[in-house]
Amino acid sequence: MTQPTPPPDHSTALELERLRGELSTGLAEIKGSLALLVQRSDQLDRTLAAHEQTLEMYDGRLDALEQWRSRVGGISVVLGTLGGAGAGAVISFLLGQ
Secondary structure (H helix, E strand, C coil): CCCCCCCCCHHHHHHHHHHHHHHHHHHHHHHHHHHHHHHHHHHHHHHHHHHHHHHHHHHHHHHHHHHHHHHHHHHHHHHHHHHHHHHHHHHHHHHHC
8 A cells, every 4th residue: 555645744835835936026027027128129120110211211312312423424524525625616716817
């Protein structure tokens, strides 16, 4: 026959209750820390999205500026050529007299 398990003494029950309380407290602290990390992660996601929008805006502005600059550069080449030809014509006219 097997021996029946003796009933736990009062100090064992108190110790188990104390450990249960410590475990509950530790789990509550972990849950709080996780909630804070999730909140910070969400905040970083919003900040990142705002920075991405700003970067896209600046990228569009830079593209527009580069296109404008290339057009102005082309116009200045044409005007420089016409100005040189005009100056040459004026000089030829003046020297031809």
